[in-house]
Amino acid sequence: MAQPVAPEDTWGLYGANPQHILGVGTESTVLSALRNAGRIASRSVGYYWGMDSVGSKDDTSGSLVFGGYDRAKTYGDGHEMDFTLGRDSCRSKMMISISGLSLNFRNGTDVSLFASSNQEKPLRACIVPQNPYLMSLNQEPYFDNLLGAIGNKFVNASTMQGVDYQSTLLDPEIQWYDGDFTIKLNTGLSITIPNNQLIVPERRINENGEIYRNDSQPLLRINRMQDGLISIGRFFFTSAYLATNEDAGKFTLWRANPTTDQDLVALGPSNKPVDSRVTCTAAPLSTVSASPNEGEEDKGDKDKGKTSETTTTSTATPESDTGLPIAAKAGIAAGAGTAGLICISLLVWLIIRRKRRVRGESDAMSLASVQTGWSRSGDMKIGYPSQGYPHFIPQEMGTFNERRPPVEMP
Numbered sequence: 001m002a003q004p005v006a007p008e009d010t011w012g013l014y015g016a017n018p019q020h021i022l023g024v025g026t027e028s029t030v031l032s033a034l035r036n037a038g039r040i041a042s043r044s045v046g047y048y049w050g051m052d053s054v055g056s057k058d059d060t061s062g063s064l065v066f067g068g069y070d071r072a073k074t075y076g077d078g079h080e081m082d083f084t085l086g087r088d089s090c091r092s093k094m095m096i097s098i099s100g101l102s103l104n105f106r107n108g109t110d111v112s113l114f115a116s117s118n119q120e121k122p123l124r125a126c127i128v129p130q131n132p133y134l135m136s137l138n139q140e141p142y143f144d145n146l147l148g149a150i151g152n153k154f155v156n157a158s159t160m161q162g163v164d165y166q167s168t169l170l171d172p173e174i175q176w177y178d179g180d181f182t183i184k185l186n187t188g189l190s191i192t193i194p195n196n197q198l199i200v201p202e203r204r205i206n207e208n209g210e211i212y213r214n215d216s217q218p219l220l221r222i223n224r225m226q227d228g229l230i231s232i233g234r235f236f237f238t239s240a241y242l243a244t245n246e247d248a249g250k251f252t253l254w255r256a257n258p259t260t261d262q263d264l265v266a267l268g269p270s271n272k273p274v275d276s277r278v279t280c281t282a283a284p285l286s287t288v289s290a291s292p293n294e295g296e297e298d299k300g301d302k303d304k305g306k307t308s309e310t311t312t313t314s315t316a317t318p319e320s321d322t323g324l325p326i327a328a329k330a331g332i333a334a335g336a337g338t339a340g341l342i343c344i345s346l347l348v349w350l351i352i353r354r355k356r357r358v359r360g361e362s363d364a365m366s367l368a369s370v371q372t373g374w375s376r377s378g379d380m381k382i383g384y385p386s387q388g389y390p391h392f393i394p395q396e397m398g399t400f401n402e403r404r405p406p407v408e409m410p
Contacts, residue, residue, distance in 0.1 A: 024066070025092055026083075026246055031066065035247075040067025041279040044245040044267040047129060048073045049237040051258050053196035054203065054213055060258045062237075067280070068273075069243040072263035074254035079187040080271070083249045089229045090126035094244070094251050096232070097122040100184035101142065103149050103177075104192065110182075113137075113145045122186050123230055127251075129242065131233030132165045134193060135183070136223040143224045150177035158219060163203040163211060168220040170199075176218050183236070189253055197221070197238045245271045 024030055024045050031043040046069025050062035063070050083093035099122045101113040123142075125135070137143040147153055155169045170176075181193045202217040221235050237256065244251040248271035266276035 022064075024064075028246075031246070034066055038280055040266070041274050041276065042067065042245055042247040042267050042269045042271075044068055044243060044247070044271070046070050046073075047237060047242045047244075048256055049129075049234050051197065051238055052235065054200045056196055058196075058258075060260065063262075065264060067276070068264060068266040069241070069252075070262055071265045072259055072261040073257055074241045075257040076255050078243070078252040078254045079185070079189045080250055080252045081187070083246075083251065087126075092127055092129075094127035096125050096127060096253075097186040098125055098183060098230070099186045100182070100190075102182045102184075103146065104180040104182055106179055111149045113142045113149070115141045115145075125230040125232050127236075127242070128231045129234055129237065131223075131231055132163075133167045133223045133233045134181075134198065134221040134235040135233055136225050136228075136231045138228075138230065139224050139226055143222070146222070150179075151175075152177065152218075154224060157224070158202065161204045162219075163205065164200070164219055164221055166223045168222055168224055169202060170218040170220055172216050172218060185253070187253075189255070191236065191240045191255060193235070193239050197235055243267070245269075247271075 022030070028043065031040070031045070034040045035043055044067055046063065046065035048063040048070070051058055051060045052062075053059055063073055081094075081096065084090060084095035085093065087093075087095065101123075103111045103113070105111070137146070152170045152174045155171055158164050158167045158169060176199055178195055180195055181198050182190060183193070184190045199218055199220055201213045201215045202219045203211055203213045205211055223231075223233075239256050241254040241256045242251065243254075245267055247269040248267075250271045252271075265273050266279065268274040268279065
């Protein structure tokens, strides 16, 4: 879901994207190639990160769908929104408005992170699926309000060796927060992040590439920043499902259904479901339509003047008595005929080339005899192999040097 990063943008490569990225965001060459090849009906992507805690049996694999989305991974109605154009700070073009941020304690109490309960101005945020955290928050007032509500403090940010890079390391001496976190959009969609996706033990990658964890160090998957545009990262999609469609200029959010079931839906350029068997042709076959009465004498003359129609279809051709489809037989015959013609043409070309080479050498020798009176003779003493031909005939250099006795320098 990431955007391409310019080579000179060292902070972009070093900072937010420490892992490999598959570019399927706006202007993706991957999606354009798939659509132009007829493999997908639109430049659309379905994205779900999956449940990603540390060692939990409830974790599930993620999902990435090209040309549509996985309906089985969604729950409830989708909330469709338009791409936001002309905002360079949100390169994904997926801007959302957050109307509520709240902590959900186990005793049933909800605590808002907004400065006041009557805050009317929503928070604008940019969806950046490749960012390695749940979201980023301005330190004042939202992040400070969060730490105050859970009774903990900021220790440091996870470093480059951490799996959850740029997330917040909390004080391990203070009891861990055991509640959930809810993000509410102005569309009415409410996404609740469970506790095991919000606060996890710190994980690092050692020199051998192995991942190990520090169970005594709590990590909050929220990035603290001083100012700037809030971003929504990958762990938001442990509880939400995203489908983007660049051709339609729209994206859709659902509540996620953490299931291993699969129900793929193809999306067209208008962001509506389409029949992939009609709009996408993975392996087209050529079929020739013929008249069922072509053997009758009264219609024979008419059929001679007609040109058979050739159509492309992704449906199977009826099989004959031998078990092979008609199109397969035609393809085999055409392939065999083509291969035979190629072999014959190659053989004729080699024969003509050889004759021309022999004729050229003969003409050159004749010309040499006429112009210089020179002719090749077995009685000549040849110092180099190339001296067997006149100097004006193209020739290769000798493959060995003439042997001479050593001579002392003066």
